[in-house]
Amino acid sequence: MEPNGRLLWVYAMTVLANISGQNETTMTTTGFKTDVCSNITDLKGVCDSSGAWTPQQVAQVLLTIRTVSDRLHQQQLQECRGAEPHQCPEAEVPANGGLVCATVNNRRLCKSLCNQGYDFHFIKRSRPYEECSQATGYRWTSYYVGGNQLAACHNSSLQVGGKPTMYFQQDCLTAKSSVALQNVVFDDFSADVGAKISGTLTEKCLVCG
Structure with missing residues (x-):
């Protein structure tokens, strides 16, 4: 099935809007918000292109989504850090x-x-x-x-x-x-x-x- 560029762009911009609505202190640390938003907006050229996507464009979209997903995942893992008592090591989050x-x-x-x-x-x-x-x-x-x-x-x-x-x-x-x-x-x-x-x-x- 051919990827639907318009739907993917809507999805990407929805993610972008959700990121923009997050707590600024948390989401802008070390340029995180800027990096994520930059990755998402980079999809616009691919999503606005006419005709069927090439295999390279499909790979570019998948790579961008994976990159954004990985960055978001690492960011949300930090949300429990720094709590009292500070002497406690960070507990591991179970996969699944x-x-x-x-x-x-x-x-x-x-x-x-x-x-x-x-x-x-x-x-x-x-x-x-x-x-x-x-x-x-x-x-x-x-x-x-x-x-x-x-x-x-x-x-x-x-x-x-x-x-x-x-x-x-x-x-x-x-x-x-x-x-x-x-x-x-x-x-x-x-x-x-x-x-x-x-x-x-x-x-x-x-x-x-």
């Missing part, structure tokens, strides 16, 4: 899932979630989140010893390793793209934490693998 984190009483807590079609390697129902704090020696509690990996999500037709609230309704990016769906993730996390720890959750974030 995401990580929701918050700080309460100077304790950094992170909960792993898997996308639909994926499940945890270990049973985590009784342990929905992990902790890094002075009490843990500023290391993450985890089934994975000696590192910052909190969970792994593997292909599975069944989701039995965690509670229902440990899985995204669809996937992490879909949840993150909707304020309402993201708030569901935050609310579920607050309920998990509140069952054992009293205090206000601050520095909340959601990052996708």
